[in-house]
Structure formats: structure tokens, C-alpha cells
Amino acid sequence: MPLPRFDRLPVERQELILAIARSHFADHGTEAASYNKIIEAAGFSKTAAYHYFDGREDLLSAVLDGVLGRLLGALGPWVAAGDEAEFWSRLDAGASALAAHLQGHPEDLALADAAIGHARGEGGPWLAWFDDLVSDGQRLGVIRADVDHELLVTVTAAVVRAADTWAVARMKESPASTGPRDAEGAQLWRLLRGLWSETGSFFDDGNADAH
Numbered sequence: 102m103p104l105p106r107f108d109r110l111p112v113e114r115q116e117l118i119l120a121i122a123r124s125h126f127a128d129h130g131t132e133a134a135s136y137n138k139i140i141e142a143a144g145f146s147k148t149a150a151y152h153y154f155d156g157r158e159d160l161l162s163a164v165l166d167g168v169l170g171r172l173l174g175a176l177g178p179w180v181a182a183g184d185e186a187e188f189w190s191r192l193d194a195g196a197s198a199l200a201a202h203l204q205g206h207p208e209d210l211a212l213a214d215a216a217i218g219h220a221r222g223e224g225g226p227w228l229a230w231f232d233d234l235v236s237d238g239q240r241l242g243v244i245r246a247d248v249d250h251e252l253l254v255t256v257t258a259a260v261v262r263a264a265d266t267w268a269v270a271r272m273k274e275s276p277a278s279t280g281p282r283d284a285e286g287a288q289l290w291r292l293l294r295g296l297w298s299e300t301g302s303f304f305d306d307g308n309a310d311a312h
Contacts, residue, residue, distance in 0.1 A: 103163050107153035118143045118153070123164045127211035131161055168209050168216035173226060175202035179233040185243050189290070192234065196261060196289065203266070210266070217262065231258040244297040253297075260296060264289040 107115065121143045125134040136157035140150045154160045176195045182188035203210040220227045232254045238244030244253065 104153055119164055119167055122160050123208050126161060126164055127208035131215045165212060165216040165219040168212045169220050169227060171209055172213060173230060175199045176230060179230055181237050182241060185241055188238060188241055188243050228254055228258055245299045247299055256296060260292055
């Protein structure tokens with residue numbers, strides 16, 4: 102977390118510092134980005150930087166928290182659905198909004214995996230969204246209940262994340278694409294239906310030796 106002195110900076114200055122850091126981490130990777138170059142680009146000394154952050158990892162954490170906040174903001178809170186059709190409609194809208202955000206914010210796309218992994222290590226605001234989703238689906242009978250709940254949540258989140266990355270790549274190739282419910286992205290729903298169904302899924306013991 103940023104130190105109190107950072108929070109006392111004007112909001113515009115805070116946003117500029119984090120934007121510069123985000124750009125460096127996105128361009129060079131969370132491991133390779135240079136803390137000294139970020140500080141230099143932000144216009145303050147290394148000594149001054151320690152008044153704002155405990156170090157490089159503290160700055161990276163602040164950047165990833167911001168990325169995750171925007172991803173969750175794009176999804177919006179999961180709202181309980183009234184029936185199966187509404188459940189799929191809500192999921193469609195959330196996945197489309199997330200894919201659109203990633204397409205329009207390449208730095209967030211570059212850092213999304215790191216941000217999700219960072220959040221997972223802190224107890225999981227990202228997984229909490231999918232926990233709400235899976236719980237609602239099980240309530241409606243859309244999602245199987247014969248598999249460990251935590252496992253279903255984790256795998257569902259991974260499938261949606263991978264599908265959104267794939268959908269963004271496809272949209273870059275074909276700008277006319279409208280998101281996960283087009284002819285290509287509809288594969289996400291087939292994956293999820295297979296995952297969530299009690300029959301014909303890769304959780305089926307009878308299929309385990311066939312693959």
C-alpha cells in the first residue's frame with residue numbers, strides 16, 4: 102500500500118505516478134521493469150520515492166490493485182438472476198464488458214494476469230466475484246453441485262480469463278467483432294456449459310482415461 106504521504110499528493114499527481122509506473126510494468130513486465138527508470142520518469146528522486154512507497158514491490162502492488170479495480174468495475178457486481186435465461190444474459194453482459202475494457206486498455210490487458218494473481222494471493226476479490234456467480238448458478242440449477250465449490254469457482258475464473266484474452270486477440274484481428282457472443286466467442290459458453298454440466302464434462306470419471 103502507498104505510504105500516507107503519497108495519499109496527501111494531489112489526485113492528479115497520484116494518477117500520473119501510477120500511470121507512468123503502469124506503463125513501465127506493462128511494457129517491460131512486472132519482473133523486468135526498472136524501479137529507477139520509473140522514478141526518473143515520474144520526476145522525483147529515489148530518496149523522495151521512499152516517502153511514497155516502501156519500495157518497488159509496494160509500487161507494483163498499488164499498480165496491480167488499480168488494474169484489478171478496473172477489471173472488477175468492468176464486470177460490475179454479480180446480481181442474482183431470476184431464472185436461467187437471466188443468468189446467462191448477465192454473464193454475457195459481464196464477459197462482453199470485460200473483453201471490451203481489455204481491448205480498449207492494453208496496459209490493463211498486459212497486467213491482468215499479474216493483477217488477478219496478486220489479488221488471489223490476498224484472499225481474492227477476483228475469485229469472490231466468481232464465487233457469487235457460481236453460487237447463484239447452483240441456486241438456479243444451472244451449475245453442477247457434485248464438484249467441490251472452491252474448485253468450480255477457481256476453474257470458472259480461469260476459463261473466463263483465458264476466453265477474454267482470446268476474444269481480445271480475435272477482436273484485434275477483426276475489429277467488427279462484438280465480443281464473446283459473436284460466432285467465435287460463443288465458444289466460451291460451450292466451455293462453461295461443459296464445465297458446469299453434470300454429464301459430458303471433463304470432470305466425468307468415465308471420460309478421464311479417454312484423453
